[in-house]
Amino acid sequence: MRLKHFLPLFCILFTLIYFIYSGIVEKQGYYKPLHSQVNLxxxxxxxxxxxxxxxxxxxxxxxxxxxxxxxxxxxxxxxxxxxxxxxYLSAQIIGSADINFFTKEDVINDKDTNAIPGFELAPYHNGYIFLTKSTYTMSWRHGHAGIVIDAKRGKTLEALSPGTSSMEQDVNKWRYYPTFKMMRLKDVNQAKLDEIASYAYSNLQGIPYDIFADKNQGQAPNATHCSLLVWQAFKSFGFDLDATDGLLVSPANIASSPFLETLQIFGFNPDKDW
Amino acid sequence: MKKRNQVIVLCIIVIGVLCYFVLRRPLIYDILLSTPSSSPDFSMNIFYSDVTMNSIKGFEVSKDTVRPLKAAFKSYTEGFLASAHYRRILSRINRFRKNHGLLPLHYFHDYYEDDSIIIVSFTGGLEKIYILDKKTLKVSNLQYNDTDNLGDMYVSHIRRVNDRLILLGGEVNAYNAFIYQIDAANLSVKKAIKTATHPSAVQEEHYTIDTSGNAVFISKGTLQVLSYERGESFHIPLPFDPQYVFSNETQTIALSLDDVSMHYALYDHKLSLSHTGELALPSQNALLVDAFLRTTQLFLISYDHANNVYRNYITCYDLFTDKLIYCMGLHKYKDSALLDGSLN
Known part of the structure; x- marks a missing residue:
């Protein structure tokens, strides 16, 4: 096969595979509770x-x-x-929105395909960790993570996507995801969590996003991504939230951390960390 | 072969152009109420964005038409700015910061512009506020003593009052507000005041700076006022729990929405009550997106998630008669939400 025939064929096949995989991954990542409603x-x-x-x-x-x-x-x-x-028990209509050409996020939709908030956040405080499985790149459902830095005014600190730097976000954006998990350090008082949140606010804003950024950057990281940002905040206080202890850390690694307890889930399987 | 390639290229161009026109959907609107004698002349910019805030579209709305704005827009925390202008401003600020050995910043919190200056605020203390000369884009910092820098804040309002700039921000992680009075000529901080606010006053639409430079906050059953002159707080009782407060050049209005109507209290430039009233909302359970006060006219942008036809409304009320004098219904626009507006 000549190159001039191979290249267009390759592009077409790649595009087809990309959309097929994206379609498959779109359907995953949301867990519908199996229990019927009980009178509480x-x-x-x-x-x-x-x-x-x-x-x-x-x-x-x-x-x-x-x-x-x-x-x-x-x-x-x-x-x-x-x-x-x-x-929690309501059926959800799930749509998707493009973050960039490669990455999408699931959002809860109403019947007219408008993105709507699907749940209320449980009471949260500084230093709490928010996780979602609802972001994916092609077939990789990597998810997203953030840390609450200003509970009074409802702000998280997040590293969003390539081309951005870590920045504040409004907590209410998390209510649009069909999957959500709220976690916090076990057996640690709120004063310590406030300290961690304050550290994140003061030291971890404005760091450029790099999906390949790793944990070996010391106290002054020059690159980060969503789960690394959360990891960096807690590591500075001696808490290594990476359950796998690898060079890289993902939202799934954080969700599996033995140092954390789950406070709220939505669209997550209660029997699994991720 | 050459001819075949030309045909293929031409087909691709034609398909591309067709796709552009098919996919570029206009914003559909209906004028639901407009009487020749009373409907207002106005010009307003409104901004739609998708949930990722990557796809932003602006429109200019007048009494009779809606037309798309050509510029691309970028969001900052408190609004939207033309992308090219945003990048230019940010580039100047970061060049200034680099010259001072500081790392670049990336995302404004607040933006203010008047005839001569631009003020860009990032989350943080006074050190994160930058003033640019509008003609030259020369960047400066505020001049202040360390003791005047009350702490990290989210700047939400800036207003020029005579020869002073009044800057109002919410303290990070606290139910407090910081109010700074700044000499507009030399950009030096003259007064720095911290005041406790009600826990309901946490966002930009929950406080304002009135025409006299007083900071006004919503509170439980009252408006809390921090006096510009005296630097002391007092409360103005209201017959309802205010949810929003807005000011224009001469007046301040407090609003509270319920399922079908909106209660308001209108104050003059001395914060004396002009009158109160109740206005019908354009639909049941409408939520407020933004509001603007123009002398005796109140403009609202509202949102109705349950309406199958109109997702948003632009309405105008005559506050003398408490009557709705204008209403435009906006259909759903792609997968975007109407997030902000500004009266031109």
């Missing part, structure tokens, strides 16, 4: 919840015990939990 009123009316109650609430709402405890201090506790249940 009797449980939510109890003054003291048992372990089995927290387990049921998690199965029905995606919110874990620490969040339930925090919501119990609020006046509209029952209403809030039932709201989480409704969103």
């Amino acid at each position: 009123d009797p449980i939510l009316s109890k003054s003291i919840l048992e372990e089995s109650d927290y387990k049921l609430i998690f199965e029905q709402t995606g919110i874990a015990r620490p969040i339930v405890e925090e919501l119990k201090t609020m006046p509209d506790f029952k209403q809030k939990v039932l709201g989480f249940q409704k969103n």
Whole structure:
């Protein structure tokens, strides 16, 4: 076969494979809860919840015990939990949006294909980690990660995509993803998390994005990507969030970290880290 | 062979041109209410963006028409700016920073422009505020004592009041606001005040600078005012919990939306109550995108997620009569949302 015949054929095949793979990957990455809706009123009316109650609430709402405890201090506790249940068990229409030529993100759509927020964020604080599986490049569903740096004004710090630098984002953008996981360090007080968030805010903004940036950059990284940014923030305080201890770190590695506990899930399989 | 290649190239060009016209969908609109005697003349820019903020489209809206803006736009936290201008400004600022041994910055938080200067604010303290001469684009920093730099903030409002620039920002990670009075001639900070704000006042549309330079914030059942002259806070009671507050050259208005109507309280340049009222929203459960006050006319851009025909409305109310005097319904535009507007 001559080069002048091979090249166009290769381009056509590559394009076809790209779109086919993208189509396949688009359908993955969202987990629909298997449980039918259960009436939570009797449980939510109890003054003291048992372990089995927290387990049921998690199965029905995606919110874990620490969040339930925090919501119990609020006046509209029952209403809030039932709201989480409704969103968690609702069927989602998932569309996709292009971040760039190669990378897409899944978004929750209404019936008119408008991107809409699909769930409420559980109460969050500085230093909490947000994760999603809803971004992918061709067949690689790499996901995305961010860290809450200003809980009062609702801001995360994220490294978004090639050609950008790490920057603040509004937390509400995460509500548009069909998959979401909120995590935090286990057994660490909020003052320490505030310190980590403050460090990230002061030291990790404006760092250029590089998908191949690795962990060996010391205290003053000059390149980052989404999960590396989160890793860099916590590593500065002695917490290595990479579950695999490799040279590179991904959102999936962070999700599997034994140092973290899950606070809220949406569209994630509750029996899997990622 | 040569002729065949020419034909192939021509076909590709024709297909490309056809695709361009097919894929370039216009913004469809309907004038739902417009009476010759009372409907306002106005010009407004509105901005649509997709969820990634990569695909941004601007339109100019007047009483009778909507036409696309030719310029490409880039977003910053508090709005949209023509891309070429954004890049030019950022390049100048980063050149200035490089000359001072600082790393480049990439994303504005706030942008202000008047007849003579441009002020670009990045998240941070006073050191992250840059002033550019509008003619030469020469970059300067503010002049201030270290004790005047109250901390990191998100600048949301800047207003020129006589010979001063008033700068208002929300403190990072706190329910406080910083208000700076800056000498417009030499860009030196004359006064720096920190005030606690209600937890509901966290975004740009929750506070404003009025015509006299007072900082005004929404609060529970009141407007909280930090006086320009006295540097002290006081509260103006309202018959409703305000959700938004806006100012123009002479007036300030507080707004609160419920399912079907909007309550407002209008104040004059002395923050004396002019009057209050209730206005019908263009549709049930409409949400506010933006609002502009022009003497006795209130313009609203609203959003209705449930409407099958009109996704957004541009409405104008006569605040003397509390009547809706103009309404344009905008159809859904691609996969984009109408995020911002500005009255020209």
